[in-house]
Amino acid sequence: MRSIGEMARDSGLGVSALRFYDGAGVLVPAWVDPVSGYRWYGPEQLEEARLLARLRRAGMPLPDVRLVLASWSGADTDLVRKLLTAHLRRLEQGLSEARSEFSALRVLVDHRENSMTSLRSATVRLTVAAPGLAAALDSVRFAASADPELPMLGGVLFDIEGESLHVVTTDRYRMAVARARTAGHDGSRVQVIVPTALADAMRALLDVSGPVRLRVDGARVALEAGSGEAAGQCLDHDFPDYRRLLPQVVGRRALVEVAAFRQALGAGRARSGEAGARDLSVLRVEDGGTVTLCTEGSEEPDRVALDRGFLLDALTAGARDQLILELGTPTAPIAIRRPDDENTFSILMPVRLED
Structure with a gap:
């Protein structure tokens, strides 16, 4: 039996993704501890999890994923091939349409470029x-x-x-x-x-x-x-x-002690994000203006996930013992400002957590 953490490591699916697919009935653990609620997976489920990870990366819709896994376990390879072929056809059609739109966009960009007065000739x-x-x-x-x-x-x-x-x-x-x-x-x-x-x-x-x-x-x-x-x-x-890229709406603000905050980031456990994402830290600003690091499995609605390395770089570049963090919605950029200089700041884009 594999724990959910071991399954995540061996399959390429994040822990939160495994929870999602459990809730959706796609990949249900072989056993759930009735006391702790901890999930355990059987040895035969690793192959299915790896298949699921590939289908996820290929962007296959969840209803088709269900059919592929059901057919896989039943050895119905003919249906699996048909579902994969159909999805590939959709991707190719989408790529063809995207190419047409980009061709039209390039015409618009060229026209705008020729009509604008350059700011680079003075x-x-x-x-x-x-x-x-x-x-x-x-x-x-x-x-x-x-x-x-x-x-x-x-x-x-x-x-x-x-x-x-x-x-x-x-x-x-x-x-x-x-x-x-x-x-x-x-x-x-x-x-x-x-x-x-x-x-x-x-x-x-x-x-x-x-x-x-x-x-x-x-x-x-x-x-x-x-x-x-x-x-x-x-x-x-x-x-x-x-x-035009600057944040327009200020969300929750928090004044952080940089040294203590850096130490907390280093000690906190990293989270996983979209495929290829680096280690993430998940933050939340409480109503009282305190920043907390969300733990694994936390489902707070206002949490914001950030690339941990980028966040540490921004704290260093801030060059102050204290900095102000501004967090809005989970999809809005986070701003890091100096308390004594409103004209110097950095902005970090949030990273989507695994479902």
């Missing part, structure tokens, strides 16, 4: 305090993307407007924003994407106390600090409109 000269720019870059560097399929995210956005320089990074699953005060710019908005390597070279020049000079000449950007300079070409892409 000339800018400004000064910024070295400590402020250094702190801003340190706050956002962790969220820069390294995905070669999305080169427009492989750098740091410098968004210059008025007396503000916002630096922004995102890899789709997290985003970080920080602001530094500037002087010498006329106020018109200019955006350039500084490659990550160049942004790192700029950061290396900022261990000084006075102001530094930033120049943008169309597709070229340079930072002068004392006798040093870091310069290079900007990325020839448009960065997503990060302002």
